[in-house]
Amino acid sequence: MRLSARPLAARGLFANADLAVGAMALGAVILAASVGPLFWTADPISGSMLTMFQPATSAHPLGTDQIGRDLLARVLFGTRLSVVIVLLAGAVGAVLGTALGLVAGYFGGAVDSVIMRLVDIQLAVPFILLILLVMAVVGPGIFNLVVVLGVTGWAIYARTARARALELRDLEYIEAARAVGASVPRILRAHVLPNLLGPQLVLLTLDLPRLVVLEASVGFLGLGVQPPTPTLGNLIGDGRAYLLNADWLVIYPGLVIAALVVGFNLLGDWLARRAERRAG
Amino acid sequence: MTAYLTRRLGQSLIVLLGVSIIVFASLYLTGDPAALMLPPSASRAEIDAFRHAMGFDDPLATQYLRYLGHALTGDFGTSLRFGSPVTGLIAERIPATVLLALVALGWSTLLGFAFGILAAVRRGGAIDFLVRLVALSGQAIPVFWLGLLLIIGFALRWHLLPSSGYGRPINLVLPAITLGAYYMSSVTRLVRISLIEAMQQDYVRTARAKGLGEGRIVLRHALRNALVPVLTVQALQLASLLGGALITETIFGWPGIGRLAVQAIQNRDFPLVQAIVLLAAAVFVVVNLLVDLAYAALNPRVRL
Numbered sequence: 001m002r003l004s005a006r007p008l009a010a011r012g013l014f015a016n017a018d019l020a021v022g023a024m025a026l027g028a029v030i031l032a033a034s035v036g037p038l039f040w041t042a043d044p045i046s047g048s049m050l051t052m053f054q055p056a057t058s059a060h061p062l063g064t065d066q067i068g069r070d071l072l073a074r075v076l077f078g079t080r081l082s083v084v085i086v087l088l089a090g091a092v093g094a095v096l097g098t099a100l101g102l103v104a105g106y107f108g109g110a111v112d113s114v115i116m117r118l119v120d121i122q123l124a125v126p127f128i129l130l131i132l133l134v135m136a137v138v139g140p141g142i143f144n145l146v147v148v149l150g151v152t153g154w155a156i157y158a159r160t161a162r163a164r165a166l167e168l169r170d171l172e173y174i175e176a177a178r179a180v181g182a183s184v185p186r187i188l189r190a191h192v193l194p195n196l197l198g199p200q201l202v203l204l205t206l207d208l209p210r211l212v213v214l215e216a217s218v219g220f221l222g223l224g225v226q227p228p229t230p231t232l233g234n235l236i237g238d239g240r241a242y243l244l245n246a247d248w249l250v251i252y253p254g255l256v257i258a259a260l261v262v263g264f265n266l267l268g269d270w271l272a273r274r275a276e277r278r279a280g
Numbered sequence: 281m282t283a284y285l286t287r288r289l290g291q292s293l294i295v296l297l298g299v300s301i302i303v304f305a306s307l308y309l310t311g312d313p314a315a316l317m318l319p320p321s322a323s324r325a326e327i328d329a330f331r332h333a334m335g336f337d338d339p340l341a342t343q344y345l346r347y348l349g350h351a352l353t354g355d356f357g358t359s360l361r362f363g364s365p366v367t368g369l370i371a372e373r374i375p376a377t378v379l380l381a382l383v384a385l386g387w388s389t390l391l392g393f394a395f396g397i398l399a400a401v402r403r404g405g406a407i408d409f410l411v412r413l414v415a416l417s418g419q420a421i422p423v424f425w426l427g428l429l430l431i432i433g434f435a436l437r438w439h440l441l442p443s444s445g446y447g448r449p450i451n452l453v454l455p456a457i458t459l460g461a462y463y464m465s466s467v468t469r470l471v472r473i474s475l476i477e478a479m480q481q482d483y484v485r486t487a488r489a490k491g492l493g494e495g496r497i498v499l500r501h502a503l504r505n506a507l508v509p510v511l512t513v514q515a516l517q518l519a520s521l522l523g524g525a526l527i528t529e530t531i532f533g534w535p536g537i538g539r540l541a542v543q544a545i546q547n548r549d550f551p552l553v554q555a556i557v558l559l560a561a562a563v564f565v566v567v568n569l570l571v572d573l574a575y576a577a578l579n580p581r582v583r584l
Contacts, residue, residue: 017409120291121298123516128523129541129557130302136545136553137309137316213422217527220424221542240428240531247432254425261420 022266025259033079042070044077045228053246063248065239071252078230079256082219085146085231086211092150094157094204098196101161102188106169115158122155128217135223145224149215153207160199168192202275205268209261216257232257288572292565299561300351303554304344312336317360317550356555361547366555370537376446377525377536383456385521388464395464396471401498403476411468418465423524427458427531444533459528463514463521470513474506481505508575515571522560 042060047068054064062071104115131148138144165188168174177187212232218224219233220240227234232253239249307313314331315322322330331337335346350357356366399411421429434454435443445451478484479502487497522538529538537556544552 117291117294117298121295121302128520128526129553129560130306132526132542132545133303133306133550133553133557134309136548137306137550139310209420216422217424217523220422220527221530221545223545236425236428243428243432244436247436250425250428250432254422254429257422257425258417258420261422262416265416265420 018266019270022263022270024263026263026267029079029256029259029263030083033076033083036076037073037080040072040076042073044069044073044230053242055246055248062252063246065246065249066242071249074230074235075232075252075256078232078235078253079260081142081225081229082212082215082232083260085142085149085225086208086215088146089149089211089215090153090204090208092146093153093207094200096150097154097157098161098193098200100154101158101163102165102192102196104158105162105165106184106188106192108166112162116162119155119158122152127152128214131214131218132221132223135218140223140226142225145215145218149211149218152214153211156203156207157200160203161196164196164199165192168195198275202268202271205264205271208264208268212257212260212264285573288569292569295565296558296562300348300558301344303557304347307550307554308340313550317548351555351558356558357551359544359549359552361544361549361552366552369540369552370555370559373535373537373540376534377529377538380452380455380459380528380534380536381521381525383452384460385463387456388460389467392464392467393471395468397475397498397503399468399472400475400479408472411472415465415468415472418461419469421461423458423462424527424531426461427454427528430454430458431531446533446535455528455532455534458531459521459524462524463517466517467510467514470510471506474509475502478502478506511571511574515568518564518567522564 047064047070049068051060051064051068052066054060054068056063060070060072062075065071065074100115100118104112131152134148135144138148168191174187174191177191182190215224215231216233216236219231219235220237222234222237224233225231227238235253236250239246239253242249307316310316312327312331314327314334314336317334318327318330335343338346354367356370358364359366359369362369395411395414399408402408431443431454434441441453442451443454475498479498481502483505484497484502487501492501525536526538526541528534529536530542533539537559541553541556543549544556
């Protein structure tokens with residue numbers, strides 16, 4: 001048993017398979033969700049009792065549900081909605097966290113302390129519980145869901161943005177900008193933010209799997225988007241009652257979730273490694 | 281050491297206070313907690329009477345301090361659904377959750393370390409690839425989907441294991457697998473990467489130079505140092521374990537805190553939900569504090 005001391009950048013035979021597998025899983029799901037409904041025109045919302053609980057046939061490639069709706073159509077629409085919600089929520093978290101982090105790092109002092117304590121608090125709360133609590137209070141709905149999911153993710157972006165702002169704020173070109181009278185928002189936006197876009201994008205990609213699962217979990221527990229509108233989570237939540245008659249109702253939406261999570265994870269890992277290598 | 285301890289305790293208290301404010305404030309997101317807690321059919325007069333009875337018409341600061349004061353003495357109010365004190369309801373459910381969590385943590389940590397070490401030692405090869413695939417799948421599969429798949433396979437199709445129930449060891453099998461799978465994957469990934477990093481340090485070269493066996497180097501020297509990052513991240517993962525318990529317990533009808541929380545949310549039993557969120561945060565904060573203290577024991581370079 002001899003351990004090699006190869007540097008981290010040298011990777012084995014299988015390492016580059018990551019990107020290919022990730023891109024393929026992600027590409028397939030996103031392509032299907034975006035253009036699939038154009039080609040597969042079955043109605044995702046209304047069905048017929050005549051066709052309920054049918055296993056896969058050529059008319060219904062993924063079978064039908066308890067009220068005879070075509071599962072493929074529902075999965076396609078559900079995936080589309082879930083992906084949109086997750087991307088929007090990710091953007092909300094990234095923007096909010098980056099803004100707060102920049103402010104904390106640039107100003108330092110009391111502002112910094114308060115924001116960083118908030119980060120600690122955010123990281124200390126089991127957010128699924130908090131999300132459920134807030135969703136129960138404000139009521140289900142796409143907008144509420146995006147905001148609530150988004151707010152759960154800001155802390156990680158705030159940490160990196162703060163660190164970067166701390167590093168940059170005393171550099172000469174920032175001082176020069178200050179000297180010629182640039183306002184603080186302008187300095188942050190034009191001179192600090194561009195340095196952050198790459199790292200924050202990597203973070204966002206790595207955070208998307210968490211959001212996919214979180215959105216699906218909330219939907220599964222019945223507090224997300226309400227039926228009959230399908231999402232990946234509420235499809236599984238609904239299907240759970242019919243495990244004996246129709247386990248496909250649970251299996252297929254879950255496969256899509258797994259593909260999304262694997263895809264975003266592999267893509268994010270690859271982006272992170274690439275950024276690391278660039279940074280030297 | 282004392283100064284450090286005092287500072288960390290202070291930070292933990294601030295975090296818990298913050299959580300209590302969030303939990304308290306969440307009821308006011310819609311403006312009127314009284315209307316929120318009563319069924320939609322409640323009349324105006326009923327809502328007003330309830331608001332007064334619950335003290336929701338006092339100033340917010342007064343209400344918060346009262347809430348905090350009661351919470352500090354272990355009084356989290358009365359469940360709207362069960363009509364009994366929240367504290368008792370939660371206490372009843374704690375043993376089931378602790379049992380499930382310990383069993384899940386136990387198997388997943390053991391297997392995670394075994395896989396992680398194996399992959400790190402055989403880095404870049406087929407075993408490494410397989411382990412990474414297993415770890416990635418474990419992280420990709422949402423808890424609720426894994427639970428349902430296990431029920432479909434082991435309970436409904438093959439009739440090997442019960443899909444619900446409580447009290448016998450066999451009832452624990454599927455829930456513990458479901459809850460531990462994600463944790464196992466993340467332990468595996470972390471052990472692998474920290475061990476790979478540790479194996480490149482100078483002290484490993486020294487150990488090799490003085491002729492120690494490779495197994496001894498990995499287990500006694502590298503692994504010991506790789507433990508620190510693993511421990512840190514795993515403590516943070518505890519929050520997701522609690523989230524997983526919520527869903528696992530719901531799927532398997534496990535009579536623990538997680539299922540209680542979901543039921544409480546579905547029943548709009550807000551005092552109960554608030555108490556559970558606070559409890560979960562407190563557990564999390566305490567565990568993190570303990571982990572920080574454990575650093576010193578594991579890593580002599582950390583001086584407190």
